[in-house]
Amino acid sequence: MYDSLEHGTMLRCPVCGAEITVLAWRGGGSFQPRCCNVKMELLPQKAIFFKCEICKAEIAAINDLSRSDFTPICCNRQMIKKAVS
Numbered sequence: 001m002y003d004s005l006e007h008g009t010m011l012r013c014p015v016c017g018a019e020i021t022v023l024a025w026r027g028g029g030s031f032q033p034r035c036c037n038v039k040m041e042l043l044p045q046k047a048i049f050f051k052c053e054i055c056k057a058e059i060a061a062i063n064d065l066s067r068s069d070f071t072p073i074c075c076n077r078q079m080i081k082k083a084v085s
């Protein structure tokens with residue numbers, strides 16, 4: 001079990017380096033991803049989600065964008081960065 005699993009949580013396989021991101025999390029489940037026969041490790045960073053206020057489109061930036069000026073546009077408007085709880 002993982003304590004801090006939520007929307008945007010990223011996990012990595014220490015053996016092959018595969019990375020996964022939780023895109024929808026309903027809570028309550030016991031999600032235990034394994035890869036290469038080992039338990040995947042939690043990564044410190046989280047995926048960053050953006051939402052379009054007009055059409056409700058949602059995207060997730062998987063890589064760390066803290067140093068880049070990423071400004072996705074949808075429906076002619078800048079998408080809103082969603083705070084991951």
Ligand SMILES: [Zn+2]
Pocket residue numbers: 013014015016017018035036
């Ligand atoms: Zn693996």
Ligand SMILES: [Zn+2]
Pocket residue numbers: 052053054055056057074075
């Ligand atoms: Zn849109």
